[in-house]
Amino acid sequence: MSSQGIILADLDGDRTWRLADYVKRGGYEALKKIIAEKIPADEIIGEVKKSGLRGRGGAGFPTGLKWSFMPRAFPGAKYLACNSDEGEPGTFKDRDILRYNPHTVIEGMIIAGYAMGCERGYNYIHGEIFEVYDRFEEALAEAREAGLLGRNILGSDFSFDLFAHHGYGAYICGEETALLESIEGKKGQPRFKPPFPASFGLYGKPTTINNTETFASIPYIIREGGDAFLALGKPNNGGTKLFSVSGHVNKPGNYEIPLGTPFSVLLEMAGGIRGGRKLKAVIPGGSSAPVLPGAVMMDCTMDYDSISKAGSMLGSGAVIVMDESTCMVKALERLSYFYFEESCGQCTPCREGTGWLYRVVHRIENGLGRPDDLDLLNSVTANIMGRTICALGDAASMPVQSFVKHFGDEFAFHIEHKKCLVPPQVQYEGSKIYVA
Amino acid sequence: MLEIEIDGKQLQVSDGSTVMEAAATVGAYVPHFCYHKKLSIAANCRMCLVQVEKAPKPLPACATPVTNGMKVWTHSEQAVKAQKGVMEFLLINHPLDCPVCDQGGECQLQDLSVGYGGAQSRYEEEKRVVGNKNLGPLVSTDMTRCINCTRCVRFTTEIAGLMELGQAFRGEHAEIMPFVEKTVDSELSGNIIDLCPVGALTSKPFRFAARAWEMSRRKSISPHDSLGSNLIVQVKHDVVKRVLPLENEAVNECWLSDKDRFSYEGLNGEDRLKRPMVKQGGAWIETDWQTAMDYVVRGLKGIRADHGPESIGALGSPHSTLEELFLLQSVVRGLGSGNVDFRLRQSDFSADGRMKGAPWLGMSVSEIAGLDRLLIVGSFFRKDHPLVAQRVRQAVKKGLKVSAINPAFDDWQFALQNQLCVSPSEMSAALAKVLKALVEQGSAALSPEFQALVDSVQVDEQALAIARSLGSGRRVAVWMGNYAVQHQDGVALHALASEIARLSGGRFGVLGEAANSVGGYLAGAVPFGAVSGKNASEMLSTPLKAYVLLGIEPEFDLRDAVAARKAFGAAEMVVMLSAFKFEEALGYADVMLPVSPFTETGGAFVNCEGRTQSFHPVVKNTGDSRPAWKVLRVLGEALGLGNFDYESVDAVRAQILGASGSVDPFRLSNDIDIEPLNPAGVSQGLQRVADIPIHFADPLVRRSAPLQATKDSEAPFARISPATLKTLGLNAGDKVVVRSVSGSATVVVSEDEGVAAGCVRLAAAHSSTWALGSLNGEVSVERI
């Protein structure tokens, strides 16, 4: 974990998750300022817009704009949900935020609740991280105790309460409407949109869902101003962002860096490629983002626009680094298996198509590929993309399309020779557990 | 209104329409599976993808709201490509076993695959196999064929009101299933067979009986409850193979109750009566019509000569046609008697001669959707009126608030705002309390006839809540259920309920027990009017010399089986016109004339809203059986009664209804000349509450083996509330003897919180309980 930013900064104590520690770092100042100065909601949303903050959950949607969709004047309940489901392979940043700095998420959510007129929020925490869940509950208790949550926060007439919801570990529950279904106690299946959550969300009430890191960025924006946040990054890509770097690097971990930092710098921070091998490919934004060849990546800066121009997505900021010892067919087989297993099964193209994709990649990997299998993969992905209820269908297709596009030769070799282009011994060396 | 262009055609649609609905209005067919106009939108099959101008990808027509100026292409290259892509996905794991699938020939997947499927599959891996589920005796499963459209899931939750099916597991492992170890027990379950677009859910009784294209489709009307669901009867080689709904938005919409759908299984059982039979010297012999009719004519003439015409009486089933009931009463009246009735389970006839018309729902069935307050008095509503209850359930979702006053409640699968559970003898007082609360809060003045009764009661919390509810409504109705009509104070309840309706500015209605509960009045099958006589109760309590019974099985269909058996046993002649050779009656009947069930005759039923629905025979007569209207016509002529020369059943109907063939609205009325009401005595003993379970209600449904295998057909329990069980010193599971003044029944006790204190709910119309005699009154319960 290392930070040149705001969320993971100054977390070197051993009780950084405690309220007292957070307050020492300037925590809850933003909230206190809002309450003391009675800052109007519009002004807060304006500040968030100005900051250029884009959703950290994957889609990169401008947060201020999303907040402005909430019908503030709508009578009755309105809800806020924080998406800490973090199930995307390669992504492990929200877990660290909640583990070391939970109060920044709580403060961010209280401010969001204030700005959008919500009285209640839920933090949906991934089902397989127990310690993080317990710690968040503790943080909530601290905040309630301190009058930061509940009725009449800090003596004002603003009330907001926040609850943690522990999921069961299904990837699909990270999709925002499946997440809402799950909170409602139903099977986690995405809803068809429209209607969007801002008009028909949790229990049918207007709801805003943001990622953990998105909320965690809010206190800074309010404390220091939207412009200050924007200035941390680059235009249209405000702020710093956490990148979960994994794969064939010497120092995998979370790195908080300004958006716009060159990929090469990030790679260096992560200790470079293991064993001095050559970079082969990078998935820059979590397993659903298209893979990019190493050379292309080396020319990119880590921000939404640059990665998108290169043909991929910044996504959740999970950077999966693959060196030359990687068999791309095997890598894709693993990814395809994930989506096949995680499809909710509701809509036809994803339910039927993810299994088909996996089986075709699986047979190629196992030397049973057929000459027209690459065309078949392209055609099946084309029939899934854009035809499903939620974006999991796209998420399952993009890796397949991009692997086949950029590493088609390797797939063709597999089909023709019924074995890997990368010799097994090389793969084995590359996959050895790394001992520093 | 919104402007939209679909496939180049301009049209206007109302706000909130979907592209699918808009397309339907211009006749553009958008292929679909999960979409169903009566169910919520799931948008999961993705078959309905269409091209929309400016949309980057194809959109599902079923779920996409129309926006102004939208341009849609349902069959453009982009749309068809998407549709074909989805079809391929649907087929890769489908077994394609059409030749051995019951759905073959009427399968949406099969039909659409002709247009959108490839000739050759690109999927060569192993196909998915899904284990079958036990959904009960009515629905057969082949889950490997399931395309996960979730129509069945949405039906049980949204229409039947109880979540009995769900989609378990994820992704490719997703399966539709009931709860563990549970079946689908809704009284509407058969509809999921129609809804399933593939052969995953098919009819268990019909399984492999015929192919869809081998059967002819003939229209008919259900002879069971008072709604008169419209049917398509499917026939092969003159045998009824299957019954499906005929869509009629005003009546049954696109649904059927299981009773409507599966009762046909009772048509052709072992005990179907195929030849006339007469008893000679204590032995039954089969004979021809001539002999049997001579026997009847001689018998009736002789009895009339010896004992006078008033010694002859007739009882007709309310499931008989209008024409049958009319001719039955014509024969009786032709003989000079007024002893005729079809209100077989009723006990209070004190309004006879004071009624202004035939009691009816007081509104049309389709108006239910617009109600905002409803009070139901004395009804086993969900099981007695499955599809009317379904309409109420939908209305409740739109804000209808329902209250009910009953001696026993089941779960109706919609929320009741007020639920007042009182013993039978307290029912009129309970209504009087509501009335009093209405008077106290309201504007309209109470009619003086109610004053004494109203003065005798104190308003309580619950009565007040019901009165408030009704008082705050704008479209209010108060309905009498079958139980209330059969109740010992039925007329008082009727008067009170109608006064409650009047004071709350609502409409008053009677739900009606059977297919022809309204029609029987119009046919004159009642002992008042032209020639008056004894009612159904009096005909049993003061025995007659001759009885003509039409479509009745006395032990199950009459109010007091014990009195009936006594009366019939002592009579000189009992003539039964029946489709079935009813075992119990062999002892006391003298003649059995085989008459047609509804599938073999023509006629009409008048449903609860006063709608006349006529139907034709769908199959030929079985054996020597004849339509009852013909038998009665011939009988009338043979008796020399005159005026029986009808050429057709239509001519009989014209005689009853006039040339229009529909009911003159003036003949429908729930008004009666009320006499002052007095407080009823409250019973101190244990009171019986008798329901008529849905599949025990008439001779045909009692013979349907699949329906008799459902949960609804379990042998009756003595259902008692926990508190009353305690006072009686009984436990659930105890075997007990229930005794009434007339007899006893041995049954098992079950605990039922829905039963009023001091009551035993014990179903009637069953072989284990008829010996108790009357449907109501005091009983004792003793453990054995």
Ligand SMILES: Cc1cc2nc3c(=O)[nH]c(=O)nc-3n(C[C@H](O)[C@H](O)[C@H](O)COP(=O)(O)O)c2cc1C
């Ligand atoms: C299959 C799928 C899984 C997702 N998983 C997550 C997740 O684990 N965490 C997350 O924040 N967003 C996830 N998302 C994105 C959310 O739907 C949503 O866009 C996001 O939470 C919005 O927050 P943001 O605007 O702050 O990014 C997922 C989306 C899909 C389609």
Ligand code: SF4
């Ligand atoms: S795309 Fe997949 S995960 Fe998303 S709704 Fe459809 S089946 Fe479920």
Ligand code: FES
């Ligand atoms: S009919 Fe529209 S998605 Fe199924």
